[in-house]
Amino acid sequence: MSQHIAPTLTKKDFSNDQLVRWCPGCGDYAILSAIQNAMPQLGIPKEDFAFISGIGCAARFPYYMGTYGFHTIHGRAPAFATGVKLSNPDLNVWVVTGDGDSMAIGGNHFIHLLRRNVDVNVLLFNNQIYGLTKGQYSPTSVQGQVTKSTPLGAPERPFRPGELAIGAGTTFFARTIDTNPKLMTKIFVESAQHQGTSLIEILQNCVIFNDNAFSETTNKATAADNQLHLEHGEPMLFGKEKEKGIRLNGLKLEVVTIGENGISESDILVHDAKEPDPTLHMLLAKMELPHFPTALGIIRAVDMHTYGAHVRAQKEAAAAKAKVHSMDQLLRSGYTWEI
C-alpha cells in the first residue's frame, strides 16, 4: 500500500468525468453507485484500487470508476487480475464480470481463480442474458427461455454460479441484488475484507433483453417470502413476521413454518458461513423459487491460505536455503571452466 495516509475519501473520489453509457434503468447503475459508496469505507488509498474486467455490459465498469482500471478481453479478467495481484500484492483488486463472461467464455479462468484463492474480489453481474451482443441466452438463462438465439426456448440446464463456485472450492460466496443498495454496499465492504477470492453474485436486471428476470424475488409484495437474508450465527428465518424458516431434513433443506406441526425456532438451521465443509453452503446456494426463497447475504466465508500467502512462504523458505542470490552468482554456479 502507498506510504502516505489515506485522506478521507468520498463517493465522488471514485467516479470520473466519463459519460456512463448503460441503458436507462439498467441495474448496473445501482451496482456502480453501491461500489462507489463502499470504497471510501475501506480506508484504502484510491490509487491502490485496480478494477479489472473482461467483455460485456458489466465489463465497462472500470471506465466509470475514479480508480485504476483495465478493460481486458472476453472471459479472461480473472487471469489478468491474478497477474496483477501476484506481482503487486499491495493492490486491492476487483474483477468485474457477467454471466456470459465468467460462466461461458471465461469458465476455465473463473474456476481456477476460485481454486487458487487469489486475494481478489469478483463482482459477478448475473442478468441471465447476453446484453452487449443483443439478447442471446446465457449459461445462467433458465431452461426454455426464449431469446434471439433460442426462439424455441433454451435447451440447456443453467449453471447456478454459487453451485459452480462452491464446487470449484471458493472460500467466499455472497449473493445480493441490484434493487437493494444497502445490502450491496454492506456485502462489498465485507467481501473486500475477506482474505482470498471473494465472489459476489449480483442478481442484476437487464431492462432491455430480460426485464423482470428477478421480479418474483424483488417484488415488494412477495420479497419477504421469497428472500432469505443470511447472517452468520443467526437462524435462517424469513417471511413478513419471520414466521418461516429453513430446516435440514435428512440430506435436504425444507421450508417450515414455526408453530406448525410442532416446529419451534430450535428446529431452524443457524447459519454458519465460516464452516469449512461446503455441504450446507451448497444447499443454500442452490435454493430456488418457487419451493425455496432466494438466499441473499454472505453464504460462505472461510479462512484458508491464499495463493499469495503460499507463494510468499515458499519464497522465504527458498531464500533461506538458496546459495545463489544474484545473476553473476547464478551464471557462475555449477560446472564452469576457465580458458
Place this chain on the structure above:
Amino acid sequence: MAEKNAQVVLDKVVVRFAGDSGDGMQYTGSQFTFASALAGNDLATFPDFPAEIRAPKGTVEGVSGFQVQIGKVDIFTAGDVADVLVAMNPAALKSNLKWVREGGNIILDSDAFTSRAAKKAGYEGDPLADEALQAFHLIQAPISSLTKKALEESGLDNKTIMRSKNMFALGISFWLFDRKMDQTLAQIDAKFGQKAPEVAEANKKVLYAGYHYAETVEALPSNFKVPPAKLAPGTYRHISGNIATAWGLMAAREKLGLKLFYGSYPITPASDILHELSKYKHMDVITLQAEDEIAAVSSAIGACYAGHIGVTASAGPGIALKGEAIGLAVMAELPLVVVDVQRGGPSTGLPTKTEQADLFMAIYGRNSDCPAIVVAPGTPSQCFDMAFAAAKLAIEHMTPVIFLSDGNLANGSEPWKLPNMADLPAIEIAQPPESEGPFHPYLRDEDKLSRYWVTPGTPGKEHRIGGLEKEALTGNVSYDPRNHQAMIYTRAEKVARVAHYIPKQSVVGHTFGELLVIGWGSTYGTLLTAVKELWEDGYAVSLAHINYINPFPSNIKELLGSFEKRLVCELNIGQMVHHLRATMPEFDYISYNKIQGLPFTVSEIKARILEEL
C-alpha cells in the same frame, strides 16, 4: 595385449549416441559433452528424441539420439553426419545409420542384437549381416553381458544392472576420445552418493569397465585426440537455449530491480523455461503454471499492467491461442514479452522437431493492424542476449516483443563465455514529464512514440486503459474515425522507429559481392559453417544472419542492395523471404527451404550456394 596404433589427432569429430528412450542416451551424451567442454573443445549438441516419453521398447519409434560435434576449430553446428555412432540396439542402428559418415565407426551392443530384437526393429534377417554395414567400421561390444559381469557381485537386481549399461558405452567413448572421467565420477556421486551409494558404486564400476574394455580390446585400433580449441580467455559454461532464455529474462529483471512474472502452460519444447525459472522464486521471479495458454498470457499482461516484467512462453499452438491477448497488449501499449519456442506444425505437428514456421504468426498473427517487435536468437547462448534485448525493447518502447526461439536452439547447447552483469546495458524506464493538468496515459515520448508506464499504486495518476480504441493523449474510449486512423498509424510508427534503437545488421564476410546468404534463428551455425568452408575452397560468399526481424535494422536495405544475389535459407516454406519481399520489393530473392523437422546440413547449404556461384 596387442600393440595399439598411435593416437589419431583430429580437428573435429561428430559423435552420436542412440538407444531406447529409457536407455539414458541424453544423459550419456551430456556427460560426454561436459567432459569435452572441460577438455577445452568448442562444441555444439543436438538432441533428437521422440515425442512419446517411452514408446514401445526396442522399436524405431522409441529411439532417442544425442549428437555432439567437438573440435579444436570453431564449432557452430552439431555436425551433418557422425564419425562415431554408439547404437544400443537394432532399432537405434536402423534409424541412425543414415546419420553416419561412410567409413565411420559404429559401436554397438552385440548382446542386444538378438533375432527377436531385430524383428522388433523391423529387420527381416540379421541386421549385422546387412551389406550396407560394409561401408562402416563395426565394433561389436558385448555391452550388456559385460555390464552384468561387472556387477555380478553387486547384489543389485537385474533391472538396475541393465540400467547402467549406458555407463559402459560412455566408458568406451571416454577412452576413444581420451577424455577425463573426473567430472562424470563427481556427478555420479552427487546424484546417487547419498541416496543410493550402491547405485553410485555400480555406475562407476561399469564406467571403468567400459573404459578398460576399450583400452584392451583389439577391435578398437586406435583412439582419437581432439586438441583444445582456441577460445577467447574467460570463464565458460555449457548452456542450452531454454536455460539461456530463462537467464536472459532474469538478467533483465535484475537490471531493472522489478519482479519477473512468467505465466506459462506446459508445452514442448518450451517447458524447460518454466522449470528453470520456477527455481528462482527467491530472486523475485514469480512463475504461474496457468490453467491454459490464454490465462498464461493474460496473467503476464496483468503483471505488466501492475508494473513488472510480464513474460509468457509457448510453442506455436499455444501462441495461436494467445493472439487476442497479445493484441490487447498492443492496444494497451504494455511491455509484454512473448517467447515462442517454435516446433514443427501446423496443428500439433512435430512436437519435438524443429521448424521456423511461426514467423508469419509473430509478425501478422493477430486481428487488425497489430504490429509487434519480433526478434530471434541464432545460437543457444544468444538466447540470453536476445531475451535480455526483448525485455529491454518491450519496456523502452512500451509494446509487445515476440522472441522466436525453436526446438533446435531450446535443446541444443554450446560452451558460453559468461558475461558480467555490469557489462549489460541499462534498461531505462522513461518517466512522464511533470505537469499541472490531469494525467494523460497516452502522452508519448516524442522520439520513440512510447507512452509512459504509470502503474496502479501511483497517487494522482489514476486512469483506465483497455481494449477499446483509445483517444490519443487521454486514453478515453473513442469511436472517432480520424482518431482511430491516427492511432493505427501511431502504433505502427512506434514499432517502425525501433529500427533506430537496435544494432545495425552485421555481415560475415565482405559487405558487398556476388552472393549474400540470408538466414535467421537456429540455422546460424549451419549457414556460418557452410560459408566459412566455401571461403577455404576459394569462393566469395557472405552471410547476413538477422536477429532483429521486425522492424529490420536501419541499414538492411543498403546491405542487401550491395549484393548481386540474395539467397534466403529457412526451415519453412518461405516466410522470411516473403517478409523481405514485402518490405524491400526492389530486390530479387532466391528461396531455399527445408521442412523436415530437422536442421539444414552444412553440405546441403554448400551445394545450394554453389548452384548460385
